[in-house]
Amino acid sequence: MAVNRAMIQAEGVEKAFGSTVALGGVDLAVDAGQVLAVLGRNGAGKTTFVRILATLLAPDAGRIQIAGVDVVNDAKTVRSLIGLAGQFAAVDETLSGRENLVMVGRLYGLPRREARARASEVLERLGLSDAGDRLVRTYSGGMRRRLDLGASLVGHPLVLIMDEPSTGLDPRSRIELWSLIDDFVEAGTTLLLTTQYLEEADRLADRVAVIERGSLIAEGSPDELKQRIGGDVLEVRATRPADIERLVGLLSGLGTGQPVADKRSQSVTLPTSDRVQTLLAAARRIEESGIPVADLGVRRPSLDDVFLTLTGASADRSRPEAHLRPVPGEPVPAAEPEAQRARA
Amino acid sequence: MGAVIIRPRSRGARSFFTDTFLLTRRNLLLTARTPELVVFAAIMPIMFVLLFRYVFGGSIHVPGYANYVDYLMPGVIVQTALFGGSSSAVGVADDLSKGVTDRLRSLPTNRSSILAARTLADLVRLTYTMALLLAIGLLVGFRFHNSLLPVLGGLGIALLFGYACSWLFTLVGLMVRNVESATLAGFLLTFPLVFAASTFTSTQYMPSALRTFANAQPVTQVANALRDLTHGTGAAGPAALHAVVWSAAILVASAALATWKFRKL
Numbered sequence: 001m002a003v004n005r006a007m008i009q010a011e012g013v014e015k016a017f018g019s020t021v022a023l024g025g026v027d028l029a030v031d032a033g034q035v036l037a038v039l040g041r042n043g044a045g046k047t048t049f050v051r052i053l054a055t056l057l058a059p060d061a062g063r064i065q066i067a068g069v070d071v072v073n074d075a076k077t078v079r080s081l082i083g084l085a086g087q088f089a090a091v092d093e094t095l096s097g098r099e100n101l102v103m104v105g106r107l108y109g110l111p112r113r114e115a116r117a118r119a120s121e122v123l124e125r126l127g128l129s130d131a132g133d134r135l136v137r138t139y140s141g142g143m144r145r146r147l148d149l150g151a152s153l154v155g156h157p158l159v160l161i162m163d164e165p166s167t168g169l170d171p172r173s174r175i176e177l178w179s180l181i182d183d184f185v186e187a188g189t190t191l192l193l194t195t196q197y198l199e200e201a202d203r204l205a206d207r208v209a210v211i212e213r214g215s216l217i218a219e220g221s222p223d224e225l226k227q228r229i230g231g232d233v234l235e236v237r238a239t240r241p242a243d244i245e246r247l248v249g250l251l252s253g254l255g256t257g258q259p260v261a262d263k264r265s266q267s268v269t270l271p272t273s274d275r276v277q278t279l280l281a282a283a284r285r286i287e288e289s290g291i292p293v294a295d296l297g298v299r300r301p302s303l304d305d306v307f308l309t310l311t312g313a314s315a316d317r318s319r320p321e322a323h324l325r326p327v328p329g330e331p332v333p334a335a336e337p338e339a340q341r342a343r344a
Numbered sequence: 345m346g347a348v349i350i351r352p353r354s355r356g357a358r359s360f361f362t363d364t365f366l367l368t369r370r371n372l373l374l375t376a377r378t379p380e381l382v383v384f385a386a387i388m389p390i391m392f393v394l395l396f397r398y399v400f401g402g403s404i405h406v407p408g409y410a411n412y413v414d415y416l417m418p419g420v421i422v423q424t425a426l427f428g429g430s431s432s433a434v435g436v437a438d439d440l441s442k443g444v445t446d447r448l449r450s451l452p453t454n455r456s457s458i459l460a461a462r463t464l465a466d467l468v469r470l471t472y473t474m475a476l477l478l479a480i481g482l483l484v485g486f487r488f489h490n491s492l493l494p495v496l497g498g499l500g501i502a503l504l505f506g507y508a509c510s511w512l513f514t515l516v517g518l519m520v521r522n523v524e525s526a527t528l529a530g531f532l533l534t535f536p537l538v539f540a541a542s543t544f545t546s547t548q549y550m551p552s553a554l555r556t557f558a559n560a561q562p563v564t565q566v567a568n569a570l571r572d573l574t575h576g577t578g579a580a581g582p583a584a585l586h587a588v589v590w591s592a593a594i595l596v597a598s599a600a601l602a603t604w605k606f607r608k609l
Binding site (some may be wrong): 051054055056057058076079080082085086087088089091092094095099104106107108109116135152155 | 359362363364367368373374377378442443444446447448449450451452453609
């Protein structure tokens with residue numbers, strides 16, 4: 001085995017479901033002990049990639065190896081090397097936490113005594129020792145997720161695969177989960193996780209791979225990625241929808257990229273590397289123009305900003321439905337007559 | 345770092361039995377710890393026995409049977425075998441939608457064990473329900489009119505049919521993949537099979553098209569075979585042979601298709 005061999009090595013992975021291309025040739029490499037976050041929106045192909053990696057789905061083309069073992073040709077060996085925590089807490093509600101873990105340990109091939117010892121060890125590590133003998137149906141959502149994560153650790157995996165680990169968790173449980181993940185990583189486990197949240201990728205990952213419509217559109221450390229976005233984002237929210245175009249014109253040339261309009265939130269965003277300078281300049285121009293604005297500020301880039309920057313401003317119109325969904329409480333249609341009145 | 349330690353686990357054929365045992369126990373524990381499931385599984389057939397024995401039974405006369413209850417009990421047993429199997433569809437769909445199947449398939453588990461355990465657990469549950477039913481039957485006047493061996497043979501055929509149905513509904517569960525559809529599919533499949541059959545009364549007074557269907561389909565064959573063997577009529581006639589052939593055919597076809605479908609999940 002070559003010394004520099006990556007722990008996870010994917011080359012040209014393709015998968016289509018009927019005429020829908022889920023993955024269009026993905027190349028990825030994760031070194032031992034590294035954490036890679038695969039960042040993407042719903043339907044970007046993250047879960048398909050994870051399912052192929054975890055031997056649940058066969059790719060149409062390409063090759064993936066884990067620790068040098070091919071996930072298609074030698075799936076059984078791969079399964080003894082990985083731990084998978086899927087999108088759901090896949091634990092049995094009518095078994096106790098301990099029973100769930102012992103069963104998984106036995107299915108990994110551990111003898112009964114060893115499986116029991118391992119279950120206690122994992123429960124301890126997850127802070128579930130006291131709840132270990134209670135039925136899982138009495139657990140909170142956060143506890144279930146932790147137990148599910150525990151199930152993926154029972155077999156001492158070399159590679160841990162987590163599909164959207166914090167989706168559906170409340171903020172406190174999410175932070176608890178993150179610190180648990182920190183512990184595993186410190187212990188040397190290689191981790192590949194998928195997420196929709198830039199914040200999560202930023203917090204946990206050494207490297208981030210951005211995936212969109214089945215293709216890798218960027219890869220790098222969180223810092224490198226933010227560099228490409230230009231650091232921060234200036235956001236102006238218009239009081240009247242009619243002013244959006246004027247604001248775009250007003251702000252162009254100020255930041256590190258082109259201003260982008262979002263009609264749904266009546267706002268214009270602009271990537272910037274110098275938050276103070278850009279903010280002052282923008283404020284001055286807006287004041288001179290006399291355009292009323294509801295909000296003006298600089299914030300850290302969100303996942304949407306990453307996509308907007310990486311896929312170009314044209315993505316604004318073709319953004320998937322998830323983004324165009326009207327937000328309850330935001331009077332999008334009602335804003336039109338209001339604007340008419342204001343002009344009159 | 346290059347020194348990757350691959351820990352091969354020497355798990356050969358033994359793993360199939362160990363894993364099947366572990367997963368069967370898991371499936372049975374899930375049932376045992378959901379009291380409403382246990383009670384419902386037992387109450388349904390008992391209600392049918394009481395309903396047909398005491399409410400309708402007085403007006404149903406089947407030629408060759410002095411006591412209607414001797415005709416009824418084999419019918420209810422076969423109905424129970426079919427309904428018992430249909431719970432597999434729900435169980436399979438539930439595991440699929442909750443991600444449990446993904447978890448199991450990502451483990452170095454013997455994959456054939458997952459479905460084998462599902463149907464084996466059904467068989468254990470069915471044996472329990474059948475024993476309970478026979479006890480109730482004896483209480484309400486049902487009697488075996490044949491020697492032990494044919495009686496056991498008849499019950500064996502009913503269990504074989506139930507096991508085949510488990511595989512059939514496992515296949516259904518793998519196809520529909522969600523609990524609601526699985527429940528509906530189970531109902532739509534079992535209802536005509538149970539009622540357009542000799543389950544509760546002889547098929548001879550049914551309209552001809554219905555009668556043709558009823559006489560041809562497996563529930564009638566299995567119920568008649570069980571009757572032949574418990575009542576001593578027909579002396580293990582063609583019904584027993586038809587019942588075994590039907591059950592074996594359903595079993596082989598469903599198991600093959602379900603296994604194929606499961607591989608391609």
